[in-house]
Amino acid sequence: MKANKSWFKLKRYPHIGLPISPNQRNDIEKFIHNKIKISHYAFLPLIRREHRTFKYKLCPDGKFRKKTKIRHISYASHFDSLIYSYYAQQLSKKYEIFLKNNNLGNNVIAYRSVPKEPKGSKCNIDFAKEAFNFIKEQSVHTSLSVIVTDINSFFDNINHTLLKRAWKFICGEMSLGIDEYNIFKHVTRFSYINNQELFELFKDKMICSKPQSNKYIERKVKNMKYFRNKNVIAFCNKDKISFIRSKGLIRLNQPNVGIPQGLPISAILANIYMYRFDWQLSKYVESLGGFYRRYSDDIMIVCPSCNTHGCINKLNIEIKNVKLTISEDKTKIYQVYKNCKLETCVRNQEKYSSIEYLGFAFDGKSIRIKNKGINHYYLKMRKSIDRKKKYAIYKKDNTLGHLFVNQILKKYTPIGSKCHKIRKRDKKTKKFFYTGKRSYGNYWSYIIKSAAICESKEILHQLKRNKPILKALILKAKQDINSSISKRQWFEYYNYGGRIFTSIQNRK
Numbered sequence: 487m488k489a490n491k492s493w494f495k496l497k498r499y500p501h502i503g504l505p506i507s508p509n510q511r512n513d514i515e516k517f518i519h520n521k522i523k524i525s526h527y528a529f530l531p532l533i534r535r536e537h538r539t540f541k542y543k544l545c546p547d548g549k550f551r552k553k554t555k556i557r558h559i560s561y562a563s564h565f566d567s568l569i570y571s572y573y574a575q576q577l578s579k580k581y582e583i584f585l586k587n588n589n590l591g592n593n594v595i596a597y598r599s600v601p602k603e604p605k606g607s608k609c610n611i612d613f614a615k616e617a618f619n620f621i622k623e624q625s626v627h628t629s630l631s632v633i634v635t636d637i638n639s640f641f642d643n644i645n646h647t648l649l650k651r652a653w654k655f656i657c658g659e660m661s662l663g664i665d666e667y668n669i670f671k672h673v674t675r676f677s678y679i680n681n682q683e684l685f686e687l688f689k690d691k692m693i694c695s696k697p698q699s700n701k702y703i704e705r706k707v708k709n710m711k712y713f714r715n716k717n718v719i720a721f722c723n724k725d726k727i728s729f730i731r732s733k734g735l736i737r738l739n740q741p742n743v744g745i746p747q748g749l750p751i752s753a754i755l756a757n758i759y760m761y762r763f764d765w766q767l768s769k770y771v772e773s774l775g776g777f778y779r780r781y782s783d784d785i786m787i788v789c790p791s792c793n794t795h796g797c798i799n800k801l802n803i804e805i806k807n808v809k810l811t812i813s814e815d816k817t818k819i820y821q822v823y824k825n826c827k828l829e830t831c832v833r834n835q836e837k838y839s840s841i842e843y844l845g846f847a848f849d850g851k852s853i854r855i856k857n858k859g860i861n862h863y864y865l866k867m868r869k870s871i872d873r874k875k876k877y878a879i880y881k882k883d884n885t886l887g888h889l890f891v892n893q894i895l896k897k898y899t900p901i902g903s904k905c906h907k908i909r910k911r912d913k914k915t916k917k918f919f920y921t922g923k924r925s926y927g928n929y930w931s932y933i934i935k936s937a938a939i940c941e942s943k944e945i946l947h948q949l950k951r952n953k954p955i956l957k958a959l960i961l962k963a964k965q966d967i968n969s970s971i972s973k974r975q976w977f978e979y980y981n982y983g984g985r986i987f988t989s990i991q992n993r994k
Contacts, residue, residue: 493571493750500713501563502530503724504693504702514565518572525664527569530727531736532560532678532746560678560746563724567750573669574751580656581758593768594760596782597753611939613779614846617786618853618940620777621841624788625826631794632841633787636816637805640783641747644759645809646674649745652758673745673755679735684721685710687733693720743809756782763804770800786843791821818842826850846940853940855933860948863929867898868959875963879970887967891960896928898956903930 494514498505506514517523537557543550562570582598585591591600600608624630650670654662662670691704695717707716722730730736745752764780767787771778776789776797789797798819805812820841821829828840828850840849847854871894878889896902906925909918930949937945 493575494568495571497564497567498719499561500692500718500720501533501561502721502727502730503563503565504720506564506568514568518569521663521665524569525668527668529566529569529672529676530563530724531730532562532676532749533681533684533721534558534560534678534746535681557747559748560676561748562750570669570673571750573666574754577653577656577751577758578754580658581754581761584656584761588765590764590768593778594757594764594780596780597757610781610844611846611936613781614844615853615940617777617779617788617843618841618846618848621788621822621848622826622850624775624777625822625824627824629791629824630822631789631791631797632820632822633785633789633794633797633801634818634820634841634843635785635801636813637783637785638811638813640810641752641756642744643810644743644745644756646742648808649674649755649759652761653755656758656761669751673749673751674739676739676746677736678739678746679730679737681710683735684730687730687735688721688726691722692716692718693722695719760808763808766804767800771797781844784844794819822850846936852944853942854944855936855948863949864955867956870894870897871959871963875967878963878967879974887971889960889963889967894956894960898928898930898952900930900934902928903934905931 494511496506496508535558537559539555539557541553541555543553561567578598582591585594595608595613602608602612621630621632650662653666653670654660657666685707689708690706692707693702694705694707695702697717702719705716705718707713707718712718739746745755760780768778771787771789774789774793774797776787776793778788779786785801787797787801801812822841823829840847840854842856845856845859847856874889874894878885878887881888902925905927908921908923908925910921911918933945933949937943
């Protein structure tokens with residue numbers, strides 16, 4: 487892990503209280519380094535929002551059913567977030583020492599910076615390639631079983647007693663310090679406010695920043711989707727917390743389980759919670775000549791076929807010891823015979839002809855992107871073009887009827903895959919200026935990088951239909967735009983211009 491990574495990161499998301507400026511760094515550092523002040527510090531409530539993802543699943547009757555997955559994301563106030571970041575960094579250093587001493591650095595791969603030779607850090611592409619290469623190499627000598635599974639609601643079911651015990655073990659202490667205990671208390675027994683309810687309370691006087699100045703004004707905002715355009719930086723000031731409490735908007739985490747997902751310290755706490763699980767399972771699997779990896783709540787075990795039941799039993803025992811459960815619906819067991827011949831896995835009336843892990847699929851010969859990832863890309867492309875088509879039809883300025891094809895091409899073709907500076911045109915001088923931001927590419931950047939790392943031309947071949955599909959969508963969008971504008975103009979002429987012309991004729 488990178489030891490010199492700074493914990494002092496300033497964000498601009500709206501919360502209770504104004505954002506922190508870089509000039510306050512010295513005062514903040516003095517406060518955070520004072521353990522007595524941290525032990526008595528009262529954290530502000532978190533703001534919680536719902537993140538919804540949709541999946542379409544093929545049912546036995548041959549129809550696709552829409553399944554909604556709701557994930558609660560919580561984020562702390564700007565000052566609280568810096569406190570969590572500092573303690574997360576201190577805890578990460580001790581956790582890295584534990585991993586190094588127990589040879590677990592390659593087994594736990596989520597929320598960490600794993601070094602890559604000759605430079606840089608590994609990503610999910612590298613982790614997937616390592617797993618598939620191990621299967622390919624070992625299947626030459628013997629048949630293998632590949633177990634891919636998932637932990638049910640990982641963050642929501644973390645036991646507080648076991649988490650405190652793990653924290654003390656990683657730090658090598660008999661008890662937590664007074665400052666650490668206050669952090670632990672507010673992470674486990676946290677309070678939160680629903681972002682929509684908070685917005686409804688202050689939507690008539692949201693705190694916004696004036697462009698190109700350090701002044702703030704109160705402004706009415708109609709919807710949360712306009713936060714960026716209105717430069718919203720806070721719901722209210724900190725002195726309004728008693729008013730929020732009087733309205734009954736603050737809720738408490740009632741059960742004795744779960745930590746909020748989204749805090750700077752949440753990731754490292756989730757990792758240290760699983761320290762005994764990782765140590766026991768990796769030691770057992772590697773003694774069989776197998777392969778064990780855990781990426782947050784995604785687990786992969788590769789072992790000789792004769793040891794399949796032993797690995798499953800060990801997995802069930804260790805997961806019970808940490809008071810978590812394995813998702814039966816997402817558990818898949820693949821059989822790989824000699825020379826990497828893969829047997830089709832049947833689970834819940836669905837057939838899996840390739841091993842799926844970290845967004846990639848391996849059929850025994852080549853590595854590809856999961857079909858779900860490609861389908862999601864095309865779905866996003868269609869939605870983006872439909873949205874631009876709608877704006878082109880209903881715009882009331884000079885851009886009426888313009889689809890802005892160049893923007894679409896930069897987003898959904900290799901044209902925009904390279905890293906570049908973002909420039910905008912000045913309204914007065916009509917010249918382009920550098921905004922200070924950079925574009926790190928698009929989905930094609932990920933595809934090209936995946937194909938290079940995995941040494942798989944099949945990944946590039948998966949998007950061979952990108953050009954004809956995109957061309958067809960753009961042509962259809964242009965036709966719809968012209969048709970809609972023509973119909974609207976004819977409707978306006980018939981209702982307004984036609985009537986005037988008829989009245990003139992009648993007068994004559």
